Structures are given as structure tokens and as C-alpha cells.
Amino acid sequence: MSSVMTAETTEASEKVINQVQDGPIVVRPEKGVDIKMSAEGVSVFYGDKQALDDISIDIHSKQITALIGPSGCGKSTFLRCLNRMNDVVGGCRINGRITMDGEDIYAPRVDVASLRGQVGMVFQKPNPFPKSIFDNVAYGPRIHGYAQHRDEIEEIVVRSLSKASLFEEVKDRLHDPATGLSGGQQQRLCIARAIAVNPEVLLMDEPCSALDPIATARIEDLMWELKEKFTIIIVTHSMQQASRVSQRTGFFHMGVLAEVGTTEQIFQNPVDNRTRDYITGRFG
């Protein structure tokens, strides 16, 4: 899965771009932009209930894409489609096609575990494992067999904690339980844990909604740094957060993607009426 940028797949992603351009509300992507992930006509059903209807969106490489919208609009559901976490939920059915570097991630031969190694995820509530800080970060590298020796693992742990700007705070207590950290530290630990396996895409499902403003600001700063290396997709309730951190924004409403475009355009000049109403605070 990691070496998929072949000539064939590049062709495929071009085809995808062409298809998306036919859509009524999708803004033409800027020239020379890499498409990391792409969804075409994705519909999701929980049992009989349809949660998402015909979603098509391109995720640009090494950028932050924010997904906004009122509660229950399906943005978290869509996020979970991108690393196939919906597979875990019973009675969930997905139609349509989602590609990463042009490869269908729902193809039968795809190894879900290694897909999730490439598409990391950070959850709404910090969920460190009841282990030490060190073991939390070392968890991914260990199960994926990235490092054999203790030295290598230690190096990965230190590097990941530094990238998540947590290392300075915890370097003296790496072997203390992770549950003893504050909420903001726990969330940065979860980010460190996610980037320790060196994913290509990082999904963040309202990563700051359980945090205070100071911890939120730290995570946002961190996201700015991380986007140099990772493609980030963040679901957020806070429109300020979306406008602060993201380059592109998608607005979900009642299970459909009402509008997607550059963050500037969405917030200053929305095309869709629903987007305008939501952003100006008329509902939501």
C-alpha cells in the first residue's frame, strides 16, 4: 500500500478530478495540487437509516481540510469512512468509492489494519491506553513491527512526543501512567501515538471539544506544524477553529456535502444558502 504512486494510479486520480469537476457545487481545485484521498458518490447506511448521501470530495495532500456542519450532519461518519472505522460498527453499509493515492481502500485485497496504519485517527475524547506514556506511543510501532530494538522504539517515541510538542513536559516521567496527564496533554499524547506509526493522513474527530481554550490553542499550533508532513482532516464544531487552521473547508448538512472549497471562499463568499445561514449563525 505504501508504494502506490505508480503511473496507473496517477491517471486514476486525474480521472477522479475530472469527475468531481462535473459536480454542481464543487469548486475546481487549484492547479498543481496533489489529491491525497478522494471520495466519489459515497453513501452510508446504518441499518435502514441513511447517514450520508452521495458525498464526493477531494482531500488535498499536506493541507488541513476542515469538515463543519451542525450535529448529526454526518461529518464524523464520513471521517470514519476514510480509515474504515465504520467497519467496526454493526449494520453499517457503504456505497460509492473512496480512494487513497488512487487505490480503492474498500477493495477486497486491502488490509484494513495496514490502511489504518496509513490513515491515523485522533478521537474527540482523549483515549490513552491505561499504560505508561512510553508504551502508549510505542504501541503502534510495536504492533506494526516498525522497530525491533528498544533503542529504535525509544527513538521513535521521543521523536513522536517532540513532534506533538509534549516531550518537554513528560520527559522525566515517560514511564508514569498516561492517565495521570491533563486532558490537553492526553490529547497531544494521542496525537503523538497516532503519528508514531508515520501515517500519511491524520483524521481528527473534534480533537479539541473536550479541552479548554489554552489546550485548544496548543493543539491548533501543533496542527499547523504537522501539516508540513501529514494530510490532516479535522471535524470540528467550531467555525472559528475551521477558519483558523484549515486551508479547505467542507460544509455538511443533513447527510449531504452542501459545499466544499477553500476556507477563505467558504467563510467569505459561500455559494450555498445553507452554508451562508450556518456561517452567519442563523442556525446550527
Add this chain to the structure above:
Amino acid sequence: MVLWCAMPMIMVVLCWLVVEPWFVRPIVMQTLGSVAGQQAGAPAFQYLEIRNIAAGVLPGTSASDAVMHAVEQYKSLLRTASMAFSVMFLMAGVLGFYRGYKKLTVDFPAREQVEKFVRFFLLASSMVAILTTLSIVLALVVEALRFFKHVPLLDFLLGLKWSPQVAIRADQVGSSGAFGAIPLFAGTLLIAFIAMLVAVPIGLFSAIYLAEYARPSVRSVTKPMLEILAGIPTVVYGFFAALTVAPLIVKVGGTIGLNASSESALAAGLVMGVMIIPFISSLSDDVINAVPTSLRFGSLAMGATRSETIRKVILPASLPGIMGAILLAVSRAIGETMIVVMAAGLAANLTANPLESVTTVTAQIVTILVGDQEFDSPKTLAAFALGLTLFCVTLALNFLALKIVRRYEERYD
């Protein structure tokens, strides 16, 4: 209001039940004595006879006139007594009503009074259990102390030979040498160990299956079925062990050249293990389910497979709870009696060979106390000493288990 009426009435009934025989009996016996003088037979027996005739259980025809006279008196006394009782009952009710009525002013906090009563009632209920436990412990300690007058404590705890029968038949040989509890505890531990060897893996694996893999529909059927195992009477397990498993072991042992006794620790241990499976599976299932889903998702989202998630995250997180479940199961295995009596034999062999017959503490208590016994011989008193020791061991295990489980519960707050 109803409470104010009912409480005195109930008190009267209770007092009456206690007091009535004491009132009536001397009067009846007195008349019997005055009419017929001291006849043959103990007074207690005569009183019983009178009561039985009065109740119509015995035919009155064979009884003497004196007795019949007493019966008549007994009956009339009972009538008077029940009259008196009814009057007292009603009076108590009326008095209670009156008192309640007087109290019934606007300021009277009736609901709080009811609360007080409820609290007292519930407290009394829980005291029943606690007092019973305390009195059992007291009885055990007192009787065990009497035993230790006959047999020194160290001989009991460290002796290697157990044969109470010899001791009682030939007192002059000296009973102290025959009350070594070590073989019993060794047998208990051997059987419990075999049982845990069966129950821990099977129970744990089925708990993991139920909690992590089974679909809700499968789970809703499988879990109650596993719990049915816990509802089977141990006697049934016992004869299953003695009549099915033990012969099977003898046969299998014979074919591979091992000489198995027809009553073996292995048979008892295996069946006991099956009996304990639901304890471990049900408790562990609850514990595993208590692990937050977010941890599961976190691990899966890291690219871990399901079994990696279970091994590396869920089991470590629920280990204290699982340990608690196992300890509870151990104390159950140690206390189990019926299977051992039926399948493991009664010979107190000090052996580690599971194919030989061994015996356990509980099985010995049963054999000691079955049938007629003198309650001052060291043999009988030994049962109390064994019981006390066993009680201490299981209490310690339960205490440990509860402590571990509680620490686990605090973990995710």
C-alpha cells in the same frame, strides 16, 4: 398513621408467640399433677401428649381421665388466652392509633417519621445477616478452641497424618498424632488447582468471545446458557464425576498404561472446573465489557487487529478484574464439598498424583459430622477447627478479590 397502629400490634403478636407456652404450660401441668399425681413419663412428654390430643393429632380415647381433664383445661386455657390476646392486640392498636392521632398536628413531620421507620427496618434486615455470620464465626472459634485443648495448634496445622477414626477408637494411642491437616489442605489445593486449570482458560476464552466477538443475538443466547451451568446442583455434578468421568479416566489411564484409582483427584477437579467456568466467564465478561469502547477504537484506529487489541489493550486493562473473578472462583473451588465427597474419595493421602484418591477439608468435615457423634471428642471438634481454618482461607481470598476488583473499578472514574 398505619405504622403507628401496626407497630404495637405486631409487637404484641411477637411477644405473645414467645410468652404463650410459658404461661400455659405450668398451669396445665399443675392441674395434671394435682389430679393424677406424678405419673410415669417425663412431664415434657405428657405436655406434648396433651397438646397433640388437643390439636386432634392423637386420638384421645387411649388417654387416661386425668390426661383428658388436662386436655380440656388446656383447650379452655387456650381459648381464654386467645381472647386475652385479641383484646391486647386490639388495645395495642387503639393505643397506637390514639397516640398517632394526638401527634397528628400540622407540624408533625409524618413523611420523615416513615423514613426513619424504613431506615430502621432496612437496618434490622441487614443486621440479621451480619449477626448470623458473627454467631457462626463465634461458634466456630469457641468449638475450635475446645479442639485445640485436645490437639496442639501446631500439630494440627503442620501434622502430616490425618486419621481421626483411629484416634477415637483407641484413645490410649494418643489422638495428637492423627490430626495433621496438611494432607487435607494438600488435597484441597490439588483439586482446586486442577479445577482452575480447566476453568480459567475456558472461562476466560469464552468471556473474550462473548464480550468481543459474539454478535448480540448469539450473546443473548450463549451467556444465559453458560450461566445455567452455575445453576446445576453440585450433587448432580458429583455423580456425574463419580459415575461418568472417573470410570472414563480409569479406562483411558488403563489404555496408556497408567494406574488410576476409581476415585481420583483428577475426576473431581475436572468436573469442579466445569462447574466454575460460569463464575469466571460471567464475571470476566462484565469486566471486559466495562473497558471503555474508546480504548478499543483507539487501538483499532492505530491499525491493530482485533486480537492484538484484545491482547495488548483490553486484557491488560481488565486484568485486575479478571484476577478478582479468578480469586472468587478459587474460594468457591476450595469450599466445594459434594463433588469431592462423591468423586475424590475420603482417603487422606498426601500425594501430588492426580490419579490417586485424595480428600479435602470440606469432605472431611462432612464425614466427621455425618451420623451420631459425641460433641466433646476431638474427632468431632476437629470439624470445627477445619471449618475455622477454611473460613479464614476463603475469607482472605474473598477479601483480596474484592480489594482487587474495587481498585479496578476506580480506574476509569
